[in-house]
Amino acid sequence: MVLILLCVLALLPLASYLAYLAKTLPPSVTQVTTSCGTFRGRHINGGYSFKGMPYAAPPVGPLRKVLGQEDCLFINVWTPSLQPTARLSVMVWIHGGFLHMLSGGEPGYSPTEKLAVDTQIVYVSFNYRLNAFGFMALNMLREGSPSNTSGNYGFMDQIAALKWVQKNIQVFGGDPEKVTIFGQSSGGTSVWTMMMSPLAKGLFRAAVDMSGSYVYKATLEQAESDNLLFLQKTDCSDLSCLRRLPVTDVLKAIPWQEFPSWAADDLTDLPIKGHFVGPVAVVDGYVLEAPPFEVWEKKGNYNDVPFVIGTTEQEADFSPLAENISLWTWGDYRWFVTDKLQSFSETLPTKALELYPSSTPCPTTDRCPERSYTTMVSDIRVTCPNSDLAQRAAEALDSPVYRYLVTHTPSGPVNVSGDLLPFPSRFSFHCLDTVAFFGGLEAALGKPLSDGDRSFQELITRHLVTFAKTGKMADEWPEYPAATALLSDQLSTVQSYSSARCQLWKENGLFAYAWIN
Incomplete structure (x- = not known):
């Protein structure tokens, strides 16, 4: 009997086969279709969760335009309803970690099905490129950039995730017109960045910055000059060499100890006069057109929310x-x-x-x-x-x-x-x-x-x-x-x-x- 069933299924068109599978999903499993494909999630504690859905093409293979092969552009959703007509408020979480580490799914530091059900809100978190893979500014990396800039790639990922939310969140019961972004530590800094970036205009209606940084004083040119030390440590003289570097070699070349250091090793202590940590996020003229306070003073193109x-x-x-x-x-x-x-x-x-x-x-x-x-x-x-x-x-x-x-x-x-x-x-x-x-x-x-x-x-x-x-x-x-x-x-x-x-x-x-x- 099993053999006959398998033979019949093998003759069905792919669409019919997928429809068959959908009808036979166990009660704890559900699925949705987004602009990036169809994905399965789980139904538990009265809520639904979908994890590891791609929200943008990974920067690997032919799309590898910067350092490394960071195939991390995935998004997660927790929701109390899958009714598109529910039009629930949405909270998009941007994780912290000094723009160096962590993820959108850290236990105790990310949403849950229970939180979604208890608050009747749709929650979203996502991963974005970090460390040198997400924020290394180098003049050499401007090559092939349509914006003639480098660095802040992680912020561009965040903007891509917010655009995905606008396009897809109604499938998960959310209202794209009721999106609040919130983040903690460097996630809070990211929230402020999204408020100030013209590229994120109109992608959310409210913002919560929890323990973020208000310091944005490094220009793109300054960061590119500071990061020449990184380039020297890679022994690369051209862009193709940089793009071929293994992940371990990229991490070894980061100036963790040399000034201006990427390591925030004294930010939880009283400062030493004249000692500053090197910037990771920079004013690049693209994601950030100018230092944030200057944007406010000149009434620039920012999100007033x-x-x-x-x-x-x-x-x-x-x-x-x-x-x-x-x-x-x-x-x-x-x-x-x-x-x-x-x-x-x-x-x-x-x-x-x-x-x-x-x-x-x-x-x-x-x-x-x-x-x-x-x-x-x-x-x-x-x-x-x-x-x-x-x-x-x-x-x-x-x-x-x-x-x-x-x-x-x-x-x-x-x-x-x-x-x-x-x-x-x-x-x-x-x-x-x-x-x-x-x-x-x-x-x-x-x-x-x-x-x-x-x-x-x-x-x-x-x-x-x-x-x-x-x-x-x-x-x-x-x-x-x-x-x-x-x-x-x-x-x-x-x-x-x-x-x-x-x-x-x-x-x-x-x-x-x-x-x-």
């Missing part, structure tokens, strides 16, 4: 440079602050210690010097520069701008036996907001959530979902600069967070040391 800018109070606590920081005494704290800041001015350490004293209230009974130090580092590197970004955005955009700071202290330290974080962070660490939103906080802590943890997780989820569905926050969260929302187990607001501290860092030129990429 509702904008949320968020950071966490102890961003630097996720990977502090001093490995023994959790054991510091207050004496250690004062010594490190003085040692690091005295090169900027003789009086700066004293002023800093006055604004970040040992008497600052601490929510735990231990590791309090660590909290003060990582708060100071975070204010310099992330929090104060992003408040400046929010101020400039509020002045430039007609759309509403919102600012938040996560102040929640989790009920325990991060569980380092997991793969998500490398340090037993104790306070409001980098990506706490993201991990909570994606439902990964319990896994990150390695224990059941406390009532406070759960309230925080529900709070940030509720407000981000409200923003994605309506383009604005609830009435309890005013627009910036009228208020900054402080997010813990409850929402409170302040008119200006740590204005005296931020003014100190701005007056002494430390905004120039904000996180980059």
